[in-house]
Amino acid sequence: MLACTFTKASRSRSRMPTVRVYQVDAFTTTIFTGNPAGVVLDAERLDEQQMRMLARELNSGDTAFVMPPAGPDEDLHVRFFSPRKEMAFVGHATLAAHAVLQKLDPRPVRRQGGRTGVVEVRATGHGLAISQPAPAPGREISAAGLDEVLSLLGLDRSQLEAAATPRVFGTANTRLLLPLKNAAALDAAHPMLEALAALSPRIGAQGYFLYVHGRDEGGVFTESRMFCPALGIDEDAVSGNAHTMLGVQLLLQGLLPAEGGIARFTGLQGRHLGRGGRVAVELALDADGRAHTATIAGHAAIVFETTITLP
Structure with missing residues (x-):
């Protein structure tokens, strides 16, 4: 070469x-x-x-x-x-x-x-690590907007995780994070892609990131799917950027443990496409427990x- x-x-x-x-x-x-x-x-x-x-x-x-x-x-x-x-x-x-x-x-x-x-990219013993400022906490969407999104995903409110709140994260790249109750709800999603693409500018989210948390299978803590039809991507296989948003989301909800000023987890995505991949996420926290730096790593x-x- x-x-x-x-x-x-x-x-x-x-x-x-x-x-x-x-x-x-x-x-x-x-x-x-x-x-x-x-x-x-x-x-x-x-x-x-x-x-x-x-x-x-x-x-x-x-x-x-x-x-x-x-x-x-x-x-x-x-x-x-x-x-x-x-x-x-x-x-x-x-x-x-x-x-x-x-x-x-x-x-x-x-x-x-x-x-x-x-953005700093480092070579580590566990692959390549990308560090950048942690995303700001997201904003909630209206009840009517949430119901419309769920309907277009083939889901309903009974399949949402009660302990977490759907939020829109990001400025240049925006994602709606939707916490689901279990893997069965994740499997059940059947998006109406054209309608979701048309909805994106109205709710201010270019993509829809569905996730479940609390898994402990093979070191994986979360599993997710993401649909970005407004960007020409029906379903994204594995998103590093969305996982930094997910880390902040879980931290805000008290669902991500931290030790010594660091919170870590590994997310699985892509199973539904037969392209499963893993993202290692690390959040560095300030004295008040808020994330200031987010690092994603992988091979x-x-x-x-x-x-x-x-x-």
């Missing part, structure tokens, strides 16, 4: 640019499981329209476009595109991009710049690599 280096010559766009493209499965050690993501190196050779075209063609859910650093506090700069739109930050695509970079040029830490600021498996020349 070629080393991943950024040179002055590579910054200039050619009329028919060639880029290195990888397909990577994130939050797993086994290909064809976890969450697939596209990774494009040499992306400084592309304009925005070419990035959008390539993301649609790869159709991997989300694609990370890796470019040279935009400032002295970065080691690289990344833009993320789903098949439909640009995303501010994508956890599993970040993990995928750094799995590729680690294979080409191993480093203990890299500082990734992007629309949400600088990734490179499925294939190729080069593409764009017209």
